[in-house]
Amino acid sequence: MQALSRTARNAALLLGLLLGFFLLMSVQVNRGSTLATARGAVTGVTSPLQRIGAAVGGLFTNTWGRYVGLVGAARENEELRRLNAELERRAAAGDAARRENQRLRRLAAAREILPGEWVAAEVAAREFTRRYEVVVINRGSRDGIAKDAAVTTAGGALVGRVLEANLWTSTVQLVTDPLAGVGGRLVSSRATGLVSGHGSDPLRLDYISTRTEIAEGERVVSSGEDGIYPADLLIGEVVSVDIGPPVPGTPIVSLMRGETALFKIVELRPAVDVLQLENVLVQLPSTEPPPAEDAETPAEPTGTGSPPGEDG
16 A cells, blocks of 8 residues: 555656646747747847948948049049159150250251351340341350351351350341341352342342343352352242343333343242241351462662663
8 A cells, every 4th residue: 555655656746747847848938939039029120220230331331442442543643644744844855855966966067067167056035026137146255256257057058147246145137137138149040149138028139130040949049259158058949030120211011021121039938947046056257367468579670770772
């Protein structure tokens, strides 16, 4: 009997333990689902906010990155522009230096070819008016330049003559000056005349006979007969030829202009572009000694003797 009651108690205790275990499991399951439900509710509320925050943060990050990129690109562009400007400046300086070297070489070569002594000079100022056309060069009397010295280009083309030589600078009258005059010679016919300036208009060669054959494009050089300019300096080339006015007192008949006129009107294109003039050569006074005088004529006898054939 006692053994039966002990078995019953054990069975009851085991049953009670099992029921307690199942109750505890039930409570844990219900609590877990409650926590999951609460967690899901919180997630449902906060997830849109998280997405909005992530979007805003991404937009800010992208915007900032683009801003930084633009600033960097702007700096790079500015640096590239600066480098490009520096390269262009150096290229321009190099071109100017090369042109200057070429001009100086031409001047040096011309000094070896032209007769006499010449000094190179640069144009420092220009003055062009209706009355006169002159330039100022950076050489003066201290360099040996004197008044009426001939001035040419490196190619041997006539520029003009020195009007005034100061200590440091000189004033040069251009061949285009309305008051300028140069003895000229046609290369083909060798006919000579007077070349005069007319400002911006073509030069004019006067006193060429109507019988002289002249073709357009023919070159005109200095004749050297004026006592100022050396011979054979290029002045210009013929651009037009016309018949001059008739001899005074001769009736004006258009069909007989060639018979009644003495001279032709010849217009020349100057060999020098005075507006582009930069470097010139100036002739220095000759240092050669003057030519020796002729031998003295023997003095006539001063004796008082009687002429031959006469007795004393």
